[in-house]
Amino acid sequence: MKSAMVASMGMVVVAISLLTGASGIPQGMTTFFSSAECPTGWSELPYAQGRLIVSTTDGTAQNITVGTPLSNLEDREHSHSIATTINLETKSISAIGCCNPTGACHGDYDVTGLTTTEASSIPFVQFTLCEYTAPTDNQAVPFGTIAYFSPDSISQCSDLDDWVALTTVTGRVMIPGYSSGLVLSADLPLANGEDRAHDHTFTTVFKTEDNSYAGVTGCCNDKLAARKDYTVAATTSAATTNVPYIQLLTCQYQFQDFSSDLPDDALIFTEINCPPNYTISQLASGRFPVAKPVNGTNQGIFGGSSLPDGDPSANYHDHPFNSWFDTSSCEVGLASGCCGDGYVKDEQYISTGITDSSNALFPFAALPLCEKS
Numbered sequence: 001m002k003s004a005m006v007a008s009m010g011m012v013v014v015a016i017s018l019l020t021g022a023s024g025i026p027q028g029m030t031t032f033f034s035s036a037e038c039p040t041g042w043s044e045l046p047y048a049q050g051r052l053i054v055s056t057t058d059g060t061a062q063n064i065t066v067g068t069p070l071s072n073l074e075d076r077e078h079s080h081s082i083a084t085t086i087n088l089e090t091k092s093i094s095a096i097g098c099c100n101p102t103g104a105c106h107g108d109y110d111v112t113g114l115t116t117t118e119a120s121s122i123p124f125v126q127f128t129l130c131e132y133t134a135p136t137d138n139q140a141v142p143f144g145t146i147a148y149f150s151p152d153s154i155s156q157c158s159d160l161d162d163w164v165a166l167t168t169v170t171g172r173v174m175i176p177g178y179s180s181g182l183v184l185s186a187d188l189p190l191a192n193g194e195d196r197a198h199d200h201t202f203t204t205v206f207k208t209e210d211n212s213y214a215g216v217t218g219c220c221n222d223k224l225a226a227r228k229d230y231t232v233a234a235t236t237s238a239a240t241t242n243v244p245y246i247q248l249l250t251c252q253y254q255f256q257d258f259s260s261d262l263p264d265d266a267l268i269f270t271e272i273n274c275p276p277n278y279t280i281s282q283l284a285s286g287r288f289p290v291a292k293p294v295n296g297t298n299q300g301i302f303g304g305s306s307l308p309d310g311d312p313s314a315n316y317h318d319h320p321f322n323s324w325f326d327t328s329s330c331e332v333g334l335a336s337g338c339c340g341d342g343y344v345k346d347e348q349y350i351s352t353g354i355t356d357s358s359n360a361l362f363p364f365a366a367l368p369l370c371e372k373s
Contacts, residue, residue: 028153032127041134055250057165063151067244080236082113091226104327106225113323121304121317129291139261142275157251176369187363197238200355211345225344274370
């Protein structure tokens with residue numbers, strides 16, 4: 001009788017396992033939580049704290065990091081340099097020789113400059129990122145769950161029953177969307193360890209100062225530069241946003257049962273509708289999740305405005321800038337004075353402006369982020 005009861009109980013356990021998901025919650029499964037602390041059986045992933053998570057399906061590429069971790073609510077800044085040329089046109093004068101050095105030579109000059117240091121306008125939200133460290137059991141994971149895995153847990157998604165690699169998000173940050181379905185930004189996925197750079201176009205006007213001579217304009221000294229407003233249109237140097245990330249293996253659960261034994265406040269990505277007893281996390285929609293730093297503010301909102309629903313590339317920013325060039329002197333044999341004017345004075349010229357707006361080019365995949373009620 002006793003052995004029959006044991007056999008019967010074993011059959012019940014098997015039946016429950018089949019109903020609730022054969023794999024259970026695997027060790028190393030990693031997901032965000034809306035709570036400030038990880039629940040029992042889960043622990044924070046220390047090497048991910050202060051970083052975005054970039055998905056990979058290549059086991060050899062997991063745990064690659066770029067940049068230094070963000071501090072609490074840090075909206076990391078960056079700047080660009082300017083290096084281009086300007087051409088000062090020729091204007092002739094009826095004089096030769098020395099020794100008046102007040103005029104500038106015509107020709108090409110190097111323009112240099114710097115932008116101000118600005119944030120990227122990427123919108124962020126901080127969540128606690130927790131890894132399942134308890135033994136794997138028969139606790140159910142909802143069908144369609146997309147999860148990260150700690151680098152020391154598995155080498156590929158197929159190491160686990162019922163889990164498959166999610167190739168569509170490789171090289172991208174998964175961000176919470178507004179509804180079911182997958183929306184990809186137009187930016188190309190990141191290569192392994194790529195610190196993507198961007199630049200800005202800009203236009204600025206240099207207003208040169210007039211230099212006059214006690215003589216007449218005309219033939220045949222062509223050394224001097226013509227005074228006018230000179231427009232320069234160019235592109236800044238490329239620079240990264242300095243936003244740090246870590247690459248984690250990203251897998252999708254395929255066992256077709258929506259039952260869930262995940263802890264309260266668990267946040268799960270999915271390509272489909274949220275499972276029963278889950279709702280879309282509206283707080284985070286349109287924002288890039290950062291693994292909460294040590295002593296960080298849980299659910300802290302910072303950076304730019306949330307990306308609007310249906311506009312997956314709206315995180316644009318610009319930079320004020322200063323630019324300048326120094327002319328070189330060309331001597332002529334005339335005194336300064338009236339009435340040979342229209343020549344550029346030899347001095348440093350400075351122009352300021354604001355660059356055109358540019359996208360940070362950080363590729364993402366927007367999906368529903370579901371919170372357990």
